Amino acid sequence: MSNGKILELQQIKREFVMGTEIVRALKGVSFDVSAGEFVTIMGSSGSGKTTLLNILGCLDKPTSGNYLLDGINVSSLSRNDLARLRNHKIGFVFQAYNLLPRTSALENVELPLFYNPELSTRERRDRALGALEAVKLADREGHTPSQLSGGQQQRVAIARALVNQPVMILADEATGNLDTRTSYEIMALMQELNQQEGKTIVFVTHEPDIAAFSSRTVMLRDGKVVKDSRNENVRSAKEALAALPPAEDY
Amino acid sequence: MSAINLILIALRALERNKLRAFLTMLGIIIGVAAVIAMVAIGEGSKQSIQSQLGNMGSNMITIMPASNVTGGVRVSGSSFQSLTIADVLAIQKNATYVSGVSPVSSTKGQAIYGALNWNTSLQGVAPSYLDIRKLTVNDGISFSDADVATAAKVCLLGQTVINNLFPSGESPVGKVIRLNSIPLQVIGTLAPKGQSSFGQDQDDIILTPYTTVQKRILATIYFQSIYASAVSEGVSDKATDEITEILRTTHRLRPSDENNFQVRTMEELIKTLSSTSSLLTILLTAIAGISLVIGGIGIMNIMYVSVTERTREIGLRMSIGARGIDILLQFLVEAVIISVTGGLIGVVLGITSAKVITLTLGWPTMVSESSIILSFVVCAFTGVFFGYYPAQAASRLDPIEALRYE
Numbered sequence: 001m002s003n004g005k006i007l008e009l010q011q012i013k014r015e016f017v018m019g020t021e022i023v024r025a026l027k028g029v030s031f032d033v034s035a036g037e038f039v040t041i042m043g044s045s046g047s048g049k050t051t052l053l054n055i056l057g058c059l060d061k062p063t064s065g066n067y068l069l070d071g072i073n074v075s076s077l078s079r080n081d082l083a084r085l086r087n088h089k090i091g092f093v094f095q096a097y098n099l100l101p102r103t104s105a106l107e108n109v110e111l112p113l114f115y116n117p118e119l120s121t122r123e124r125r126d127r128a129l130g131a132l133e134a135v136k137l138a139d140r141e142g143h144t145p146s147q148l149s150g151g152q153q154q155r156v157a158i159a160r161a162l163v164n165q166p167v168m169i170l171a172d173e174a175t176g177n178l179d180t181r182t183s184y185e186i187m188a189l190m191q192e193l194n195q196q197e198g199k200t201i202v203f204v205t206h207e208p209d210i211a212a213f214s215s216r217t218v219m220l221r222d223g224k225v226v227k228d229s230r231n232e233n234v235r236s237a238k239e240a241l242a243a244l245p246p247a248e249d250y
Numbered sequence: 251m252s253a254i255n256l257i258l259i260a261l262r263a264l265e266r267n268k269l270r271a272f273l274t275m276l277g278i279i280i281g282v283a284a285v286i287a288m289v290a291i292g293e294g295s296k297q298s299i300q301s302q303l304g305n306m307g308s309n310m311i312t313i314m315p316a317s318n319v320t321g322g323v324r325v326s327g328s329s330f331q332s333l334t335i336a337d338v339l340a341i342q343k344n345a346t347y348v349s350g351v352s353p354v355s356s357t358k359g360q361a362i363y364g365a366l367n368w369n370t371s372l373q374g375v376a377p378s379y380l381d382i383r384k385l386t387v388n389d390g391i392s393f394s395d396a397d398v399a400t401a402a403k404v405c406l407l408g409q410t411v412i413n414n415l416f417p418s419g420e421s422p423v424g425k426v427i428r429l430n431s432i433p434l435q436v437i438g439t440l441a442p443k444g445q446s447s448f449g450q451d452q453d454d455i456i457l458t459p460y461t462t463v464q465k466r467i468l469a470t471i472y473f474q475s476i477y478a479s480a481v482s483e484g485v486s487d488k489a490t491d492e493i494t495e496i497l498r499t500t501h502r503l504r505p506s507d508e509n510n511f512q513v514r515t516m517e518e519l520i521k522t523l524s525s526t527s528s529l530l531t532i533l534l535t536a537i538a539g540i541s542l543v544i545g546g547i548g549i550m551n552i553m554y555v556s557v558t559e560r561t562r563e564i565g566l567r568m569s570i571g572a573r574g575i576d577i578l579l580q581f582l583v584e585a586v587i588i589s590v591t592g593g594l595i596g597v598v599l600g601i602t603s604a605k606v607i608t609l610t611l612g613w614p615t616m617v618s619e620s621s622i623i624l625s626f627v628v629c630a631f632t633g634v635f636f637g638y639y640p641a642q643a644a645s646r647l648d649p650i651e652a653l654r655y656e
Contacts, residue, residue: 054650057569059568059569059649059650059653060650079573079574080573080574080575083568083571083572083573083574083576084571084573086568086569086570086571087570087571087572088571092569092570094566094653098562098565098566098653100266100563100566101266102265102266103262103266107262111566111567111570112570112571114255114258114259115255115567115570115571115572115573115576116571117252117255121254160570164570164571
């Protein structure tokens, strides 16, 4: 599966009925993502970015066209099967972190594993600790979100996305709420996961700055792919971080 | 999802909102505690009535004159006199299920000793009356059949009478008191019995041979009533039938005639009083039950608010793989945990408050198992019933909208 296709999108169309009008959010989107790729999906608001993200995340199904996630055709699945698929194959990272308040980092990371009946309590805990270690927050396992900085919260969210060992991490404007330095830190972590662990990452953003860190950019406009280009010189987030002027209060 | 995971998820969710969970629980706690305490009070009073009556002699049978028609005029029982010594003797002789029988001829009067006086009830009885009414002589002796035969001027005093005529604590035995100008020698005192369940002071009496009252005070051959005791409680009914037969014969009633007397067992009285206090129990339980329902509505209300407030959480859980049923069960289990925990605390609180009521107010209480089981089952059911709708609402959310909910 190392070089297989994780995502296959074939002529994806998505239409919404708004009163009497039909809004065509996606007008036939096709592209593939292979294992180990770091893809950013870019587009301005109204480009169909969010609709595509929902379909990629198996939260929504296309009106027509086929979407294969890890070889499974999503279009034919029931609501419960979709939930199972999300649990096993996708790790979400949201702009607003969406951590449970008043809940420790460890318990937040454990959350997806509760919906996976095959795991024992022991395994669940070990995996969650492992995921926290991967995002370098092993020493903060007992902290609640309010005791963590924005960047740390997002790292907990990334650990939560990693914990079920998904085939793809799906990030939705994951740096949107963070300052430049912290954004770069998160991107450095993403790059590390991509390059060292071989994680497939699909990153939805509207910031070209962030897209520069990925290996490939898919540009959407008006529900269509207008550009799909490989990024020849991937910027290293670590170097970018080092190049920033030192922060006085950090 | 496994049951353990489910409970763990629900517990963690409740833990995040401890105060709110507790306040929701409070409705159930108060409801269950109220049901248990109220039923305990009701049951306790029922039990105490029964034991008091048992103390009075639950195998006791009372025979009283009944209403009858005399020359076309219906005369009430109390003004109609039909019981004589012949009846007593006939019962004594012929009844096999009766262990003791005593006539009662009573009157009110002023008892005087020295400068003190006390208005009390004078009861003319046979010596067997003490056994029938479960009275015991504390000090001195009881009167005998010989005293009855001679209409002796002797008496036994109840504790209340003693307290009022002999306040200094001297022994009244051997002293002579006067009742309506007739001197009576005190030959014994009665052991205190306290108040009856009707609130009547059972110690406010003077006992004397019935002949003394009949001949020396009332000048009558009739009795107000006859007391008898069945051999055992179980044969009260048979004894009643027997007495009825005997009295119909001695009163020379034709088969078509109504009884001109009535025979009552304590059992009937016990039943009447028990049913009254059962009614009280039902009433109290109903009131307490209403508070339990209000507690349930409280759960529903909080769960609805909670679903709205936790929309994003629900969206998140769905995005990381929770199915609709997982969300439904989570909220349902939360509701059930609240109601069952509340129920448990309520049971403890209910039992405790019943004890406190007994200790502070002196009311008899009896915590019944059935009330504990019932209120517990009701509150678990309340949790499921009132938790289901909000839980279902949560499970039907669209994850996309839930995630973007502000």
